[in-house]
Amino acid sequence: MKKKAVILFSGGLDSTTCLAMAKAEGFECYALSFDYGQKHNSELERAKELATLFGVMEHKVVPLPLHEWGGSSLNDSKLSVKDHNEDGSIPNTYVPARNTIFLALTLGYAEVLGAFDIYIGINAVDYSQYPDCRPEYLKAFENLAKLATKVGVEGADYKIHAPLLHLKKAEIIRAGIDLGVDYSVTVSCYRADTFGRACGNCDSCAYRKKGFMEAGVTDPTVYF
């Protein structure tokens, strides 16, 4: 019987590559997406499409009213997404505790499924300095997962796979293409419109664009 893995799955470039990698590793894949009030929620439609393309066993879209307290330009109507800059600070697209919230829910789902492998597409190279994308954060969550769960106490270890952690965006794209990922379906843009078209200027677009350029691959993104 195949081992199960749960993939945190936004429908973006990184998490779709992650899903392709988990599948290539031979896991039976379960995908979890979150509808947390993000303005670019066309990513969720693409996530559904991609989940079907990859033949995941189950794809759940969990509603999470994080916009109720906001605090991020991704889901707070009072804040706007800024154009990309390289000043090294954490931009206002940071969603307070987002990966902790997503990983916690994934952990619960995984425990019920009997899965001990969780995939998350975080990257600490071409990224926006988000604290919850760093190796030390990941290590701390893995430690917590063991202490937090019944199966952990009974001896099981959770493995949080972050296969993109130390890759450049261009390397991620090359790896995905080798695995057959059709990046034209993925949506990364923080300002994506209802058709999933991208702005080309936000942080997420900037890293993605540069990635395709450096990878020497034609950028399939549709910009508005």
Place this chain on the structure above:
Amino acid sequence: MKKKAVILFSGGLDSTTCLAMAKAEGFECYALSFDYGQKHNSELERAKELATLFGVMEHKVVPLPLHEWGGSSLNDSKLSVKDHNEDGSIPNTYVPARNTIFLALTLGYAEVLGAFDIYIGINAVDYSQYPDCRPEYLKAFENLAKLATKVGVEGADYKIHAPLLHLKKAEIIRAGIDLGVDYSVTVSCYRADTFGRACGNCDSCAYRKKGFMEAGVTDPTVYF
């Protein structure tokens, strides 16, 4: 200006005592409850009532569809809550990763509020052996909170207060009564009916009943 605290608040005996303690410590209190498909959701009505009684600044009830994957007799229609026994195993009322999910969401809300103090009413004495109620779990979450957040990276420390951790149920009750808690409003029972009346036989009722007895206080719980 008063410091803010966020209280994980179910409307039960423990978390209500916690709220009273946070208030007595001088915090401006914000309460977070979770509608996670629990069958005993009359606790949420009591939580609203108690939040008003304690004059919290804001009380949010966050819908969380954990019953979609179930796995606990508290929110899975295929499982039933058992009567209390003392066999020392983790009972099926355990909700996979519940406290991690609740704390993660509380952390996000706290970061947006600018609160660095989180109260959770966990107890490692008169409890059901849940892994996410132990001191080592709590320590691991505190460590994670610092690494996970923008304010953590910028130097702030989150304090997860668990003032009931090492108290017997009778001591919790005495402390609450000293602080003016009206326990007749609180609902602890895992089988509570729509009126908030208790079964008297589940784990939660057993610990609560024994607590009132040992505290020498008349049990104000209404049993059905």
